Amino acid sequence: AEVEGQAAWPVAAGDGDRRRVPGRVLFTLYDTYGFPTDLAQEVLQDRGFAVTAETQAEYEAEMEAQRERARAKDVFVRSPVGLSAATGLISPNVKQIQPSNVEPYKDLPPTEFLGYQTLTAPARILAMVREDQRRREAVAGDEVEAVLDRTPCYAESGGQIGDTGVLTGRQGRGDILDTQYKSGLIVHRLRVTEGGFREGEDVAVAVESPRRQGLRLHHTGTHLLHAALRQLLGTHVTQAGSLVAPDRLRFDFTHGKPVRDRELERVEDLVNQMVRENLTVDPFETDLDEALRMGAMALFGEKYGRRVRVVRIGDFSTELCGGTHLDATGQVGLFKVTQEGAVAAGVRRLEAVTGGAALQHVGQEEAALREAADLLRIPPLELPRRLQKLLDEQKALEKSLAQIESRLAQGRAQELVAGARAVKGVPLVVARLDGLDADGLRAAADSVRERLGSGVICLASVVDGKVGLVSAVTRDLAGRVHAGKLVQEVARAVGGGGGGRPDLAQAGGKDPSALDAALAGVPAWVERALGG
Structure with a gap:
């Protein structure tokens, strides 16, 4: 041609x-x-x-x-070494004025970053490094760090992860697995897949386009989210960390309490309103003082050079940022928050998705909703009302069951009192009542104690493979036999623990197989206690 x-x-x-x-x-x-x-x-x-x-x-x-x-050229004179993926939103066209002086990258000139204008570019291999040693050549199967004179690949910074892509030469081809800053240079982690490369060779670099588009979607979405949070929750909201990935974003921010569901809805609605308004995303370079005068958000504690890059989204958001962005907010398509939680004291975290990832998330939620509705044989929009009805019915059934268990326990109480044995003249009731939960055991112990008048009670139950224990002592004997010490003794024998007051105590255990032997030892323990 x-x-x-x-x-x-x-x-x-x-x-x-x-x-x-x-x-x-x-x-x-x-x-x-x-x-x-x-x-x-x-x-x-x-x-x-x-x-x-x-x-x-x-x-x-x-x-x-x-x-x-x-x-x-007027560029950011800010060292990429000082950039933090957890705290930065400025990046990456960071060119060190001086060549690197760190082996094995010593004396290499700074890389020219072309990624704002293009996803493909010719380049020359300045160096290849493997195991901290310069390599003149790399062949198929090798994995090296390649430094080029120019690149469209974005190196990880400002929360945005590094680009991937393809490097093509006359006799070789390789996959760019990641792009990072190292020793002040943009370094490509390259796996040679065909042929080979040599130092000084002219090559073509191509960024993986769909992946970069995902990064652009989520970085612009991050700026919209930040601005919406400050507008709706207050200007105390500041960024405390971020991750911009091709399929999601994560944003940490200062806020002293959980973000309520209604607040999240308002944040989502505001961001999506800005998406529908299709605001222009306008990146430009200016002096730092001028950027701050126009209200650009800067990160507290970060050091910036005299010239900075600003990303302005209509009148809604203005931030110092070196990341890659969309041309207009309408390209976001849809913004959806997927999770909210705490990271540390006073720091909250939101995770969200945009574009196709947001549509996929909504589709998954709708599929789950339809599946749940099909199980109940009702339309999906009736699910909340039906679930509330089922929960109310469950509570009523649980209450009825508790009443029945209490009546059964009271009925058993008379039998247990009748079967009490005397230890040094003191009535002792020891019994296993499997199936009763902690409340049922306590109700049974109270009923037995009331009928017994004077005596010691130790009841046990196994539910779902776990042992429950209750001991009770009538008031006249509480000074001689301690209910808490009694239940501790039995609990130790079944691999558990517990305790309580001298007249009433509860415990649990993990070994039902040892329960019968443990209960068999209660009379001897009570006898020792009474003998004391």
């Missing part, structure tokens, strides 16, 4: 050098059209042009001039 403007390519003047290609042409093909330099040289030579050492020197001079322009 012909490259636009090919007919106007300049060649050097001079009878003996009419067909020499100026280095400026190679640079323009690389910088403007993304044409790999080595491939361009082959094509030009095939067409009769000469690529000489002078051409190469001119090309390198153009590349160095481009790097100098990138260094001199």
Whole structure:
């Protein structure tokens, strides 16, 4: 295919050098059209042009001039090392003015970030690092850290996770698994899948587009959420951490109490109102003082350079931010809060989804609603009323059951009193009443004590594999036999514990198989207590 403007390519003047290609042409093909330099040289030579050492020197001079322009451009002079994914919303076109001086990245120039304008770009491999050692080459199966002279890949910062994508060369292909800041440089974690790469090679970089779009959706959604929280809950709300992922967002903020359901609904409604209004998302660079004068949100304790990037969303939100964003809020589609909870004292956390992820979440909720409605054979919108009715009926049944159990316990009480044995002249009732819960056991003990007049009671029950125990002592014997100590003795034998007052105590245990033996030892314990 012909490259636009090919007919106007300049060649050097001079009878003996009419067909020499100026280095400026190679640079323009690389910088403007993304044409790999080595491939361009082959094509030009095939067409009769000469690529000489002078051409190469001119090309390198153009590349160095481009790097100098990138260094001199007004950019954020804020070290990426100081960026916190937990606290930052500013990022990433952070170019260190000085080259890295940390081995193995020493003397490498800063990476030019192109990711605001494009998702694909030509680039040159400046270095490849594996196990903290520079590698001249990487072959299929290798995993290396690749530093390029320029990249559209966003390095993780400001809560937004790093880009993934593909790196393609003349003889190799690799997957970009992650993009991070390291030693002040944008570093690509690269797994070579085909062929290989070499240091100095011209390559093409492509960001994984659907994933980046998910990040843009959720980062713009984060700004809308922040502004909505401040408007509805109060200006005390400030960011305390964030995560921007392709499929969800997480936002931590200062707030002294849980966000009520009605407040969450209002936050959702306000964000979705801003989505429907399709507000323009306007990122721009300005001086820090000017950004603060216009009301841009800055993070307390963070250090910013003289020039900062601001993301303004209509008149609704203005924040210092270096992340990637949508062009307009309407692209969010739908915003849905999925979870609210506490992170620490005075810090709440909201999780939310946008776009397709929000539609999927709503679909899952509707499917669960329909499934529950089908089980009850009612329309989905009748579920709340029917569930309330079922809960009321359950409470009534539980109350009736408790009354029945109490009457049964009272009926058994007479039998237990009749079967009491005497220990040193004191009536003792020991019995196992499986099926009674703690309340039922206590009611039974009270009933036996009332009928017994004077004596000691120890009752036990097994429910759902767990042992329940109650001991009771009439007032006249409370000074001689301690109910709390008695129930502790039995509880230890069944792998549990408990205690209580001298006249009434409860306990539990984990080993029903030891219960009969434990109850068999009660008379001897009571005899020792009375003997004392």
